[in-house]
Amino acid sequence: xxxxxxxxxxxVQPGGSLRLSCxxxxxxxxxxxxxxxxxxxxxxxxxxxCISPTSTYYADSVKGRFTISRDNAQNTVYLQMDxxxxxxxxxxxxxxxxxxxxxxxxxxxxxxxxxxxxQVTVSS
Numbered sequence: 001x002x003x004x005x006x007x008x009x010x011x012v013q014p015g016g017s018l019r020l021s022c023x024x025x026x027x028x029x030x031x032x033x034x035x036x037x038x039x040x041x042x043x044x045x046x047x048x049x050c051i052s053p054t055s056t057y058y059a060d061s062v063k064g065r066f067t068i069s070r071d072n073a074q075n076t077v078y079l080q081m082d083x084x085x086x087x088x089x090x091x092x093x094x095x096x097x098x099x100x101x102x103x104x105x106x107x108x109x110x111x112x113x114x115x116x117x118x119q120v121t122v123s124s
Contacts, residue, residue: 001026001027001113002024002025002026002027002028002096002098002112002113003024003025003026003113004022004023004024004094004095004096004113004114004115005022005023005025005115005116006020006021006022006092006093006094006115006116006117006118007020007021007023007118008020008021008118009092009118009119009120010119010120010121011121011122011123012084012120012121012122013122013123013124014084014085014086014122014123014124015083015084016084016122017080017081017082017083017084018081018084018120019078019079019080019081020036020078020079020081020092020094020118020120021076021077021078022034022036022076022077022078022079022094022115023074023075023076024075024076024077024096025075028075028096029100030053030070030072031053031100032096032097032098032099032100033050033051033052033096033097033100033102033105033110034050034051034070034077034094034095034096034097035047035048035049035050035051035094035095035096035097035105035106035110035111036048036049036050036068036077036079036092036093036094036095037092037093037094037095037108038088038090038091038092038093038120039090039091039093039117040087040089040090040091043090045093045108046059046061046090047059047105047106047107047108048062048066048079048092048106049062049066049068049079049106050068050105050106051068051069051070051077052100052102052105053100055105056068057105057106059106061087062081062088065081065082065083065084066079066080066081066082067079067080067082068080077094079092079094081120084120084122085122086122086123087122088120088122089120089121089122089123090119090120091117091118091119091120092117092118092119092120093114093115093116093117094114094115095108095111095112095113095114095115096111096112096113097110097111097112098112098113
């Protein structure tokens with residue numbers, strides 16, 4: 001089992017920045033991709049970004065504004081979010097795959113373990 005705990009959410013004005021953290025524990029591996037997803041009220045879960053040992057992936061809606069990174073020594077994945085927009089408002093979840101092979105890194109069905117989520121609100 002893998003446990004994931006997100007933190008770093010909050011209220012920020014448009015154009016502002018936040019950094020989300022996801023700490024993994026249990027049977028983790030630096031070879032397993034970690035992803036960030038978000039879900040806004042009344043909408044489905046959307047893949048935002050993913051990091052694997054060799055690649056990073058971003059949804060078109062966040063490309064150029066969000067940066068994903070990983071500190072394997074701390075078992076932590078970060079999502080730096082800059083130039084935030086009101087449409088970025090959502091609950092953000094981190095998730096871990098249970099293996100190193102994948103086809104669609106931003107597809108939620110590739111992921112086996114999920115955190116509880118952290119709220120991000122972008123509003124003036």
